Amino acid sequence: MEHEHIAQLFLLQRDATVGVKDGILIFVNAAGKRRYPYVEPGMAAEQLLPEFVLSAAEEPFACSAQIGAESCTVLGTRVEDIQVYTLFPQIAPTAEESQLSENFCSSMRRTLTILNMATKQLFPAIDQLEEDQQANLTILNKSYYRLERLCDNIDHFFRLQDGRERLYLENTDLVLFCRELIQSVAHFARDIGITLQIKTDLDCLVTAVDRQKVTKLLLNLIANSIIGTEQEGQLTLELIRRGENAIIAVKDTGTGIAPEDMPHIFEQYKKERRDTDIWAGVGLGIAIAGSIARLHGGTLLLSSKEGQGTSVLINLPIRPAGGDGHLAEMPLHYGEGDGGIHALLMELSDVLDHRAFCGLYME
Numbered sequence: 001m002e003h004e005h006i007a008q009l010f011l012l013q014r015d016a017t018v019g020v021k022d023g024i025l026i027f028v029n030a031a032g033k034r035r036y037p038y039v040e041p042g043m044a045a046e047q048l049l050p051e052f053v054l055s056a057a058e059e060p061f062a063c064s065a066q067i068g069a070e071s072c073t074v075l076g077t078r079v080e081d082i083q084v085y086t087l088f089p090q091i092a093p094t095a096e097e098s099q100l101s102e103n104f105c106s107s108m109r110r111t112l113t114i115l116n117m118a119t120k121q122l123f124p125a126i127d128q129l130e131e132d133q134q135a136n137l138t139i140l141n142k143s144y145y146r147l148e149r150l151c152d153n154i155d156h157f158f159r160l161q162d163g164r165e166r167l168y169l170e171n172t173d174l175v176l177f178c179r180e181l182i183q184s185v186a187h188f189a190r191d192i193g194i195t196l197q198i199k200t201d202l203d204c205l206v207t208a209v210d211r212q213k214v215t216k217l218l219l220n221l222i223a224n225s226i227i228g229t230e231q232e233g234q235l236t237l238e239l240i241r242r243g244e245n246a247i248i249a250v251k252d253t254g255t256g257i258a259p260e261d262m263p264h265i266f267e268q269y270k271k272e273r274r275d276t277d278i279w280a281g282v283g284l285g286i287a288i289a290g291s292i293a294r295l296h297g298g299t300l301l302l303s304s305k306e307g308q309g310t311s312v313l314i315n316l317p318i319r320p321a322g323g324d325g326h327l328a329e330m331p332l333h334y335g336e337g338d339g340g341i342h343a344l345l346m347e348l349s350d351v352l353d354h355r356a357f358c359g360l361y362m363e
Contacts, residue, residue, distance in 0.1 A: 003027065006079050016087040019079075020045040023054065026082060035087070036068070049074065049085060050299055052245070052315040058303030059083075062265045064090075064290025065299040071291070073266040090266065090287075092161050101158040108151045115144050126358070134358070141357040145342075145349035152346065153284045156216070160291035167295060169208040169321045174246055175200060177211065178239050181218060184344055188352055193231030196222075200239040205246055208321035209296060217292040219347035220285040221250040221312050226351045228254035228310060241318070245298075248314040257304040265302055266290050289314075 003019065007027035010017040016032035018025055018039065025041050025048070032039060039048050046054060053063050053074055060077040067074070073088040093101070119141050126134055159165040182198045189196040218237070225235045229252045238249040257265065266287050286302070289312075293300040297317050304310040345357065 003080075003082055006082050006084075009079070010084065010086075013086070017084060018045075018048065018087075019082045019084050020049075020054065021082050032087070035089075052299045052301065052313075053085070054083075056301055056303070056313075058301075058311060060259065060262055060305075061301055061303035062262050063299055063301040064266045064287075064294060066294050071294060073263070073290075075263050086263070088263065093158055095162075098158045098162045098164075101154055105151050105155040108147070112144065112148055112151065115147075119144060135354065138354045138358040142349060142352070142354040145346050145357065149346045149349050153288060157284045157288050157291070160288065160295065165213075165295065167210040167213070170211055171206055171320050172209050172211055174205045174207060174209075174239060174248070175202050176204075177214075178218075178237055178248065181215065182237055185219070185222060185348070188344075188348060188356060189226065189235065191356065192226070192351070192353060193233075194226055194229055195232075195234045196237075197234070198237045198239070202239060202241060205239065205241055205318070206320055207246055207316060207318040209316065210292075213292045213295070215343075216347065217289045217314065218248070218250065219344070220289045221314075223348055223351050224285055225250060225252035225254060225310065226348075228252060228256070230254070242315075244318050246316045246318055248316070249311060250314075251309065251311045253309045256306040256308050256310055257302075258306050262304070 003021070003026050006019060007029070010019075010027075010029045013029055014031055016035045017029045018032050019027040023045050025039065025043050025045050027041055028036075028039050036048060048067065050065050053065055053076065056063070056076060060075065063074040063076065065072060065074055067087060071090040071092075073090060075086045075088070077084050119137075122137055123141075126137060129137065156165070178198055178200070182196055186196045222235065222237075229235060233253045235250070235252045238247075238251065240247045240249075290300045293314050293316070297319075298315045301313045301315070302310065303313075345352065349357075
């Protein structure tokens with residue numbers, strides 16, 4: 001059989017692996033046959049893999065996608081003239097784990113509410129404090145926001161994984177939506193020496209999305225890009241239309257991701273090792289982003305080469321909501337929300353300097 005030597009390389013691999021050439025499955029290893037018994041060499045690859053994955057020009061890449069009834073991470077690479085895909089099922093949390101996370105978040109939020117109230121009481125007197133005391137107060141406030149984000153991410157992750165999270169769809173002009181988001185984040189990025197820009201040739205692109213969740217998705221990706229990008233680096237958000245799909249790309253000029261980390265990129269609690277003081281979190285951001293994309297019927301594809309930056313593509317189907325076609329009001333509110341929490345600062349709290357958290361309560 002042609003390409004038999006390539007198939008032999010993956011024959012005993014424990015994860016499901018298939019080879020594709022010209023849109024046709026060339027080989028399926030033993031693990032793939034056990035996991036997907038309907039898959040056979042010679043069948044169209046689109047019967048197993050989404051078109052967005054098959055058309056990916058970047059390699060190597062990792063993608064969070066729905067494969068049949070499973071949520072999977074798909075790792076793509078090229079061997080000679082064969083595109084090889086390895087599929088890793090994403091394991092859903094148990095009922096006990098979901099209940100534990102709910103109890104933890106509820107208890108943590110009660111404690112954080114008290115901390116927030118105490119911090120607010122101190123800020124009106126900040127001008128009377130010594131310089132080092134002012135710095136300590138803003139560090140305290142930043143730490144509060146980081147804990148709030150940690151709690152929010154844990155809650156979102158488990159709700160997304162166990163099916164409790166629901167979409168609240170609104171017809172949204174993604175062009176305006178993305179511009180508003182980038183404008184809101186750009187000055188924070190400038191303060192830490194990173195240029196943030198948006199590129200699109202579109203005047204308008206309307207589809208139904210849950211704006212709060214897509215905001216969280218994009219801010220998670222932006223925060224990850226900022227962490228991996230040195231000063232004077234650049235971060236670009238691109239928006240294009242490809243057929244009946246909207247493609248949002250977040251690209252950076254950062255350090256990239258090591259090849260050995262790519263298979264684990266969508267695993268919860270897995271983090272790429274970086275030599276940076278601001279690297280933080282528990283490794284849920286990219287897993288949450290992938291889950292939000294899948295909840296919208298889309299996919300998230302990440303490609304990266306160490307030392308050459310990272311590109312994340314979010315593929316969302318264009319499907320306006322029913323009703324009168326009314327567009328959601330703009331701009332999305334990024335200031336203080338429920339409980340006096342500044343949503344934008346919360347999502348970026350792991351990457352911003354503590355000075356960004358000064359003066360929130362001085363109005």
